[in-house]
Amino acid sequence: MGRCTFRNLGLLQVIKGRCKIPVFVLIRPRGGDFRYSDLEIQVMRQDIQIFKAHKADGFVIGALSSTAIINFPRQLIVKYSTVRCMSIFLAAFDMCQDPFIAMETIICLGFERILTSGQESSVLEGAPLIRSLVEKAHNRIIIMPGGGINDRNLERILKETNAEEFHCSARSSKNSEMQYQKSSVYMGGVLRAPEFITKSTDAGMVQRMKEMLDKR
Amino acid sequence: MGRCTFRNLGLLQVIKGRCKIPVFVLIRPRGGDFRYSDLEIQVMRQDIQIFKAHKADGFVIGALSSTAIINFPRQLIVKYSTVRCMSIFLAAFDMCQDPFIAMETIICLGFERILTSGQESSVLEGAPLIRSLVEKAHNRIIIMPGGGINDRNLERILKETNAEEFHCSARSSKNSEMQYQKSSVYMGGVLRAPEFITKSTDAGMVQRMKEMLDKR
Amino acid sequence: MGRCTFRNLGLLQVIKGRCKIPVFVLIRPRGGDFRYSDLEIQVMRQDIQIFKAHKADGFVIGALSSTAIINFPRQLIVKYSTVRCMSIFLAAFDMCQDPFIAMETIICLGFERILTSGQESSVLEGAPLIRSLVEKAHNRIIIMPGGGINDRNLERILKETNAEEFHCSARSSKNSEMQYQKSSVYMGGVLRAPEFITKSTDAGMVQRMKEMLDKR
Amino acid sequence: MGRCTFRNLGLLQVIKGRCKIPVFVLIRPRGGDFRYSDLEIQVMRQDIQIFKAHKADGFVIGALSSTAIINFPRQLIVKYSTVRCMSIFLAAFDMCQDPFIAMETIICLGFERILTSGQESSVLEGAPLIRSLVEKAHNRIIIMPGGGINDRNLERILKETNAEEFHCSARSSKNSEMQYQKSSVYMGGVLRAPEFITKSTDAGMVQRMKEMLDKR
Numbered sequence: 001m002g003r004c005t006f007r008n009l010g011l012l013q014v015i016k017g018r019c020k021i022p023v024f025v026l027i028r029p030r031g032g033d034f035r036y037s038d039l040e041i042q043v044m045r046q047d048i049q050i051f052k053a054h055k056a057d058g059f060v061i062g063a064l065s066s067t068a069i070i071n072f073p074r075q076l077i078v079k080y081s082t083v084r085c086m087s088i089f090l091a092a093f094d095m096c097q098d099p100f101i102a103m104e105t106i107i108c109l110g111f112e113r114i115l116t117s118g119q120e121s122s123v124l125e126g127a128p129l130i131r132s133l134v135e136k137a138h139n140r141i142i143i144m145p146g147g148g149i150n151d152r153n154l155e156r157i158l159k160e161t162n163a164e165e166f167h168c169s170a171r172s173s174k175n176s177e178m179q180y181q182k183s184s185v186y187m188g189g190v191l192r193a194p195e196f197i198t199k200s201t202d203a204g205m206v207q208r209m210k211e212m213l214d215k216r
Numbered sequence: 217m218g219r220c221t222f223r224n225l226g227l228l229q230v231i232k233g234r235c236k237i238p239v240f241v242l243i244r245p246r247g248g249d250f251r252y253s254d255l256e257i258q259v260m261r262q263d264i265q266i267f268k269a270h271k272a273d274g275f276v277i278g279a280l281s282s283t284a285i286i287n288f289p290r291q292l293i294v295k296y297s298t299v300r301c302m303s304i305f306l307a308a309f310d311m312c313q314d315p316f317i318a319m320e321t322i323i324c325l326g327f328e329r330i331l332t333s334g335q336e337s338s339v340l341e342g343a344p345l346i347r348s349l350v351e352k353a354h355n356r357i358i359i360m361p362g363g364g365i366n367d368r369n370l371e372r373i374l375k376e377t378n379a380e381e382f383h384c385s386a387r388s389s390k391n392s393e394m395q396y397q398k399s400s401v402y403m404g405g406v407l408r409a410p411e412f413i414t415k416s417t418d419a420g421m422v423q424r425m426k427e428m429l430d431k432r
Numbered sequence: 433m434g435r436c437t438f439r440n441l442g443l444l445q446v447i448k449g450r451c452k453i454p455v456f457v458l459i460r461p462r463g464g465d466f467r468y469s470d471l472e473i474q475v476m477r478q479d480i481q482i483f484k485a486h487k488a489d490g491f492v493i494g495a496l497s498s499t500a501i502i503n504f505p506r507q508l509i510v511k512y513s514t515v516r517c518m519s520i521f522l523a524a525f526d527m528c529q530d531p532f533i534a535m536e537t538i539i540c541l542g543f544e545r546i547l548t549s550g551q552e553s554s555v556l557e558g559a560p561l562i563r564s565l566v567e568k569a570h571n572r573i574i575i576m577p578g579g580g581i582n583d584r585n586l587e588r589i590l591k592e593t594n595a596e597e598f599h600c601s602a603r604s605s606k607n608s609e610m611q612y613q614k615s616s617v618y619m620g621g622v623l624r625a626p627e628f629i630t631k632s633t634d635a636g637m638v639q640r641m642k643e644m645l646d647k648r
Numbered sequence: 649m650g651r652c653t654f655r656n657l658g659l660l661q662v663i664k665g666r667c668k669i670p671v672f673v674l675i676r677p678r679g680g681d682f683r684y685s686d687l688e689i690q691v692m693r694q695d696i697q698i699f700k701a702h703k704a705d706g707f708v709i710g711a712l713s714s715t716a717i718i719n720f721p722r723q724l725i726v727k728y729s730t731v732r733c734m735s736i737f738l739a740a741f742d743m744c745q746d747p748f749i750a751m752e753t754i755i756c757l758g759f760e761r762i763l764t765s766g767q768e769s770s771v772l773e774g775a776p777l778i779r780s781l782v783e784k785a786h787n788r789i790i791i792m793p794g795g796g797i798n799d800r801n802l803e804r805i806l807k808e809t810n811a812e813e814f815h816c817s818a819r820s821s822k823n824s825e826m827q828y829q830k831s832s833v834y835m836g837g838v839l840r841a842p843e844f845i846t847k848s849t850d851a852g853m854v855q856r857m858k859e860m861l862d863k864r
C-alpha cells in the first residue's frame with residue numbers, strides 16, 4: 001500500500017501537488033500484447049523522459065518477444081537506467097513462457113518489483129505460483145501480487161502467497177450523478193462498459209485492507 | 217481527413233517529429249459521464265497546458281452539467297482561450313438534452329467543430345439529426361460526424377448528412393504476432409476485449425475513403 | 433409485425449394458450465457459427481419434430497458450409513418438408529459469401545422469408561443490399577429486415593429498403609425489482625451482461641411502430 | 649462428475665439415446681435476476697412437466713423474493729414434488745442475503761444439492777464459505793461447488809472446500825472451422841462474444857480432472 005499508478009501527466013502534477021506517496025507511471029503505448037515495434041519503443045522512451053522530468057517516482061513497464069520471453073529493448077534499458085528510479089515489471093510477466101527464468105532476467109535488468117497474478121486470471125487463482133516465486137526470489141526482488149484483490153480475499157491471499165506488498169485498485173461502483181441520461185446513444189443488444197456507472201477507489205475498503213495488513 | 221486525436225505525450229512528440237498533419241489531443245480525465253469534479257477540471261487544465269507547450273494543434277474536449285446541459289467551466293474557458301488553438305467539442309454533445317441549444321452554446325464558447333454521431337449509436341443512425349445541425353449551423357461551426365464510419369458506408373453518410381468533414385479511425389483487426397499465447401491468464405466465461413487481437417489503422421481503407429471524398 | 437420467435441417449449445405452450453399470433457421457433461443448437469455437425473443436426477431434427485407436435489407455426493433456421501454457402505442438410509430438408517409450416521432462413525444468411533446466390537438457393541429450398549440485416553451489423557447499415565434483395569426477389573420470397581430496428585429509425589428503414597415486413601424485439605431496459613442486490617458475486621474488472629438489468633418488450637414502442645406501418 | 653445440465657429438449661433426447669449418465673435440465677425462463685412473475689412460473693411448470701415426460705433425471709432450478717430470500721412458489725413445489733426426481737438449487741443461492749438460512753430452507757424444500765460459487769465470482773474466491781456450508785450441511789444436502797473450476801485449480805478447490813462433488817463445463821476455446829469469415833457483419837468498436845470462436849468440452853481436461861478425483 002502507499003503507491004499509485006496511472007499514465008496521465010496532468011493527473012501526475014495534481015497528485016504530486018497534493019500528497020506525498022510515491023507515484024508510479026504506467027508506460028504502455030497501447031493495449032493488446034507486449035511485443036512492441038521500434039516506433040512504439042520510441043514512444044515509450046519519450047514517455048519515460050517526460051514523466052521523469054515531471055517527478056514520477058517510478059515506472060510500471062514490460063516488454064516481450066514474440067516467443068513470450070522477456071525482451072526489454074536495449075534502447076529502453078539505456079534510457080531507463082539513466083532514469084534510475086524504482087520500477088515494476090508489468091503484467092507482461094504473466095504472459096511469459098517460464099516464470100522462473102523470466103524472474104531471473106528481470107532481476108538482472110535491475111527492476112525492484114514484479115507485478116503478477118501468478119499467470120492466472122486472478123491472484124487467488126495464481127497463489128501457488130506466487131508463493132513459489134516469493135520463495136525463489138529470496139528477497140532479491142519484491143513479488144507484488146495484483147489482480148482481483150479485495151477486502152474479502154486479502155487475508156487469504158497474504159497467507160497463501162507469503163507476499164509482503166500487493167497492488168489493488170480498491171474500487172467500488174458508483175452510479176453517475178447525471179440526472180438526465182440519454183439512452184438512445186447506445187441502443188442495441190451489444191455489451192458495452194456501462195456509460196452511467198463509474199468505478200472509483202473506496203476509502204472504506206482501503207481502510208479495512210490497511211487494518212488487515214497492520215494486524216499481521 | 218488529415219487530423220488525428222489521442223492523449224499520449226510521448227506519442228504526440230513522435231508523431232510531430234515525423235509528419236505534418238495537425239494533431240488534436242483528447243482531454244478526458246476518465247471514462248463514464250462528462251460531469252467533472254473540481255479536481256478533474258484541474259487535471260484537464262494541466263493537460264491542456266502541457267500538450268499546448270508540446271505543440272498540440274488543438275483539443276477534443278467537452279463537459280456537461282448533471283442535467284445534460286453544456287457546462288464548460290469558467291476556469292477551463294480561461295485556460296482554454298489563452299490556448300487559442302482549434303478545438304472540437306467532444307461526443308458529450310450526444311448526451312445533451314437539446315442538441316440545437318447545445319450547438320448555439322458551443323458556438324458562443326468559440327469551438328471550431330462539433331464531433332457527433334447525431335445522438336444515436338452511430339452516424340448512420342443519427343444522420344437525420346446531423347443533417348439538421350449542418351443546416352442550422354449555416355457555416356458558423358463545422359459539424360463533424362464520427363462513430364461507425366467505414367469505407368462501406370461513407371458515401372451514404374456524406375450524402376445523407378451533407379457534412380464536409382468526418383472523423384473515423386479506419387481500423388481493421390489484426391491478430392497478434394505472438395507465437396506463444398498463454399491462454400490460462402484469462403480463463404472463465406467472461407467477455408473481455410481479446411488480448412491477442414489489436415485494431416490498427418488500415419491504410420487501404422484510408423485510401424478508399426480518400427477517393428470517395430475526392431470524387432464528390 | 434404479429435409474429436414472435438424463441439425456443440422454449442413451456443413458453444410456446446403458455447403463449448399458444450393465451451394469444452392467437454403465429455409463433456415461430458428458433459432452431460439453433462448452439463451459438464457461434466452456422467456449420468453444424470451430424471449430431472447437432474440430429475438435435476435440430478428432434479427440436480423441429482417436438483415443436484411441430486406442440487403447434488409451432490413455423491421455424492427460424494439456417495445452416496452453412498465451411499465455405500459460407502447455404503448448406504441445408506438433406507436429413508433436415510426431409511424432416512423439414514414433412515413439417516410443411518412457414519419458415520424463415522436465419523441470420524446465417526448474413527454470413528454467406530454471395531447473398532444473391534444464397535437467396536436463390538433459399539427460394540429453391542422452399543423458405544417463405546429471409547431474416548437479414550443486409551450483411552452488416554444493423555439493418556440501417558445494410559439497407560442498400562436489402563433494397564437490392566427486395567428487388568431481385570420480386571415477390572418470390574419475403575425479405576424481412578431485422579437487427580437494430582427501433583421506433584426512431586423504422587420509417588427511414590421502410591423507405592430505404594422497400595421491405596413490407598420487419599423483425600424487431602422492441603425492447604427497452606428495465607432495472608431489476610430486486611431490493612437486495614449482492615454485488616460481491618461478480619466483482620472484478622471484467623465486462624459482463626449486467627445481472628440487475630433486463631430488457632423486455634416495450635408496449636409503447638410496439639404501438640408507435642404499428643402506427644408508422646399503418647400510415648404507409 | 650457424471651452428470652450434465654442444459655435446457656434443450658432435442659438435445660436431451662439425443663443424449664439419452666446415446667449415453668447413460670443422469671441428465672439434469674436447467675429450468676430458467678430468462679436471464680437476469682431470479683424473481684419470477686406468475687406467467688414465468690407457469691412457463692417453468694410447463695417446462696418441468698415436458699422434460700419429466702421426456703425422461704430428464706433431475707432439474708436445476710431456483711427462485712428468490714425481491715428481498716433475496718428463497719421463494720420457491722407453491723405452484724412450483726406442487727408440480728415439483730409430483731415430479732420426484734433429484735434436483736439442484738441453482739446459483740440463485742449465491743444472490744441470497746443469508747446463505748446459512750437459505751440452505752436450511754432449501755433442505756426443507758427437499759432439494760438434493762446446492763450449486764454454489766460461495767457467493768463470490770468463482771469457487772476459489774468463495775471457498776471459505778463453501779467449506780462452512782459443507783460443515784453446517786452435515787450430509788443433509790450436497791454442497792456442489794461450481795464456477796471457474798478447471799484442471800489447474802481443482803485439487804486446491806477440493807482441499808479448501810471439502811466438497812465431494814463439483815460442477816464444471818471443462819470447456820476450452822476452439823476456433824471456428826469456417827474458411828470464409830465475413831467480418832463486416834459486426835464491425836464497430838463494441839465488445840461482443842466472438843462469432844468465430846466456440847467453447848466445447850475438452851476430453852483431455854475431463855480425463856485429468858477425473859484422475860485428480862480418483863487420487864483422493
